[in-house]
Amino acid sequence: MTRMRTKRNIPARMEKCHERWFDMPLLNKGKWRQECNVSEDTPIWLEIGCGKGKFCTEMAALHPEVLYIAMEREPSVILAAIEKAHAMELPNLFFIRGDAGLIENYFDEDEIDRIFLNFSDPWTRQNKPKRRLTYRAFLEKYKFMMKKGGAIEFKTDNDELFDFSIEEFKECGFTLTQESRDLHRSEFDESNIRTEFEQKFADQGITIKRVVAEYL
Numbered sequence: 417m418t419r420m421r422t423k424r425n426i427p428a429r430m431e432k433c434h435e436r437w438f439d440m441p442l443l444n445k446g447k448w449r450q451e452c453n454v455s456e457d458t459p460i461w462l463e464i465g466c467g468k469g470k471f472c473t474e475m476a477a478l479h480p481e482v483l484y485i486a487m488e489r490e491p492s493v494i495l496a497a498i499e500k501a502h503a504m505e506l507p508n509l510f511f512i513r514g515d516a517g518l519i520e521n522y523f524d525e526d527e528i529d530r531i532f533l534n535f536s537d538p539w540t541r542q543n544k545p546k547r548r549l550t551y552r553a554f555l556e557k558y559k560f561m562m563k564k565g566g567a568i569e570f571k572t573d574n575d576e577l578f579d580f581s582i583e584e585f586k587e588c589g590f591t592l593t594q595e596s597r598d599l600h601r602s603e604f605d606e607s608n609i610r611t612e613f614e615q616k617f618a619d620q621g622i623t624i625k626r627v628v629a630e631y632l
């Protein structure tokens with residue numbers, strides 16, 4: 417009963433935060449800076465699969481110099497992220513409700529500076545590697561959208577997905593740095609922001625894997 421009521425409320429609650437997201441994000445392709453009222457030299461950081469928004473809201477607050485765009489396909493999940501951003505009144509954080517499979521419709525060549533993939537669905541049990549957000553077809557799309565000198569920051573709890581992703585990054589010509597198979601006990605943890613899933617896995621004693629794939 418409660419679930420039904422929550423679902424029915426999604427459009428009304430989205431509407432209350434309408435300045436945080438775009439009805440037709442594909443109209444922003446090639447002009448995100450203009451549409452979000454930032455200067456043409458403002459870096460754009462994109463998070464794909466942002467979940468309920470802990471990471472994107474903390475990152476946007478920490479980096480007011482950046483235009484941060486968070487993408488998520490599940491309506492009830494992105495609503496939680498949007499409401500969080502709205503309550504925090506973050507002027508530099510916007511959302512796309514959509515699927516990464518269509519990402520080339522949203523961003524133009526060289527438009528993005530950095531991409532974050534946090535705890536992407538592993539698709540290991542179903543053995544569907546082409547659905548992984550680090551599959552080479554996705555990486556080629558990201559390369560097209562990303563400026564040279566940009567990077568993808570990737571974190572996961574899943575060993576199989578991590579190994580797979582390392583190979584895909586290499587295959588697509590990325591240079592790998594800051595690789596860690598136990599992020600929380602590494603030198604890179606100091607500046608790390610934990611996501612919702614990351615905290616959950618850490619509480620279960622699961623080590624977190626991370627790598628930065630530079631597009632040079």
Ligand SMILES: C[S@@+](CC[C@H](N)C(=O)[O-])C[C@H]1O[C@@H](n2cnc3c(N)ncnc32)[C@H](O)[C@@H]1O
Binds near residue numbers: 465493514517535
């Ligand atoms: C395991 S959750 C991780 C959420 C968050 N990044 C975190 O670390 O707490 C993966 C999220 O990615 C979203 N997602 C998966 N595939 C996606 C896709 N193709 N396009 C957009 N979002 C996607 C899911 O809906 C889900 O919210």
